[in-house]
Amino acid sequence: MKIAVASDHAGYKLKEEIKRHLAEKNYDVLDFGSASAELKVDYPDWGFKAAGAVASHKAERGILVCGTGIGMSIVANKVRGIRAALCHDHFTAVMSRRHNDANVLVLGARVLGADVARDMVDVWLDEPFEGGRHSFRLDKISAYEEENCKKLEASSGGGRTVVIDHPLVRHKLGLLRNKETSSKDFRDLVQEVAGLMVYEVTRHLPLEETEIETPIEKTRVFTLSGKKLAVVPVLRAGLGMVEGILKLVPNAKVGHIGLYRDPKTLKPVDYYCKLPCDISEREIFVVDPMLATGGSAVAAVGHIIERGGKKISLVSLIAAPEGIATFHEAHPDVDIFVAAVDSHLNEHCYIVPGLGDAGDRLFGTK
Numbered sequence: 001m002k003i004a005v006a007s008d009h010a011g012y013k014l015k016e017e018i019k020r021h022l023a024e025k026n027y028d029v030l031d032f033g034s035a036s037a038e039l040k041v042d043y044p045d046w047g048f049k050a051a052g053a054v055a056s057h058k059a060e061r062g063i064l065v066c067g068t069g070i071g072m073s074i075v076a077n078k079v080r081g082i083r084a085a086l087c088h089d090h091f092t093a094v095m096s097r098r099h100n101d102a103n104v105l106v107l108g109a110r111v112l113g114a115d116v117a118r119d120m121v122d123v124w125l126d127e128p129f130e131g132g133r134h135s136f137r138l139d140k141i142s143a144y145e146e147e148n149c150k151k152l153e154a155s156s157g158g159g160r161t162v163v164i165d166h167p168l169v170r171h172k173l174g175l176l177r178n179k180e181t182s183s184k185d186f187r188d189l190v191q192e193v194a195g196l197m198v199y200e201v202t203r204h205l206p207l208e209e210t211e212i213e214t215p216i217e218k219t220r221v222f223t224l225s226g227k228k229l230a231v232v233p234v235l236r237a238g239l240g241m242v243e244g245i246l247k248l249v250p251n252a253k254v255g256h257i258g259l260y261r262d263p264k265t266l267k268p269v270d271y272y273c274k275l276p277c278d279i280s281e282r283e284i285f286v287v288d289p290m291l292a293t294g295g296s297a298v299a300a301v302g303h304i305i306e307r308g309g310k311k312i313s314l315v316s317l318i319a320a321p322e323g324i325a326t327f328h329e330a331h332p333d334v335d336i337f338v339a340a341v342d343s344h345l346n347e348h349c350y351i352v353p354g355l356g357d358a359g360d361r362l363f364g365t366k
């Protein structure tokens, strides 16, 4: 049987003791850390890894240790499919298997002596689940968990407005708003803010685990799982954001959509559209610094959907509440990422306080 173990600094010594004990009994142990009693660490960082290994069936059981066991049990029970039992003695360890089919045992290193802990581990690994009426109860827990996970998945299916208000973003946005900022500095700042926003916009990208060798030893590392991306600037001003984004996701393909806002009607006028031919297979970031009435962004995303685009997000620097509402109404499944939501639009439909005309400021055309 494969057993995943993890601890924080407070549980480190007891975890090592348990590892020795398990090795003597020929169990296969996967140690997710931590690696020292001296270096203070955060228990969730280690607990989630070991609990995740059990949930994904890389290990059949898990044993987690922290000072009281409370933190680790809270962590483990957040992981879908985990039934973690914080046990104090022989009796609770036995019952956690018989009645609860616990797949993770949690121990408090400051609560238990090593002898008691070893005995608890032994009985917990040997004791079978009784089944019967206890199965029905566990089924109710699983049903609740599945239903809530589905609701969560459905509610994160798009249509959010995410404001990225990191202090660095806010600082640079302040410089961008200043009318004294030169075109050159404006261009640099737009790239920098766009780059900082990528961190949040790509937070959900899937990773895969591979084995590599450091100069010291073999270890497992994460790499992006090869998801195809496309960045689509809305010309002209969206161009200003592209290089900042490509610095972080250099393999993304770039499409272009040409639109300008007619100064009289304020409606978007199309003049160009060229997208990667496999756009339907790519995750697409439409970039345009300003979301004012929303007309341009609604049209741009509409063109991409017409050409087969499916997973789309809009990335803007500044949005007006009017533009956000219009956009969500037209494209209810598409997320908007912005650095700031401003007060309102003025009589010319410019964002207040905004930063003026982004295209003109980027390219010095006024």
Ligand SMILES: O=P(O)(O)OC[C@H]1O[C@H](OP(=O)(O)OP(=O)(O)O)[C@H](O)[C@@H]1O
Binding pocket: 234, 235, 236, 237, 238, 259, 260, 261, 262, 268, 288, 289, 290, 291, 292, 293, 294, 295, 296, 297, 323, 349, 357, 358, 359, 360
């Ligand atoms: O939400 P909306 O009311 O449609 O306004 C936003 C649009 O206005 C700006 O472009 P503009 O039309 O000035 O063209 P440009 O980028 O070529 O300067 C901006 O870059 C958006 O594309």
Ligand SMILES: O=c1cc[nH]c(=O)[nH]1
Binding pocket: 237, 290, 292, 349, 350, 351, 352, 354, 355, 356, 357, 358, 359
């Ligand atoms: O405030 C605004 C509105 C539309 N386009 C801009 O560049 N700025």
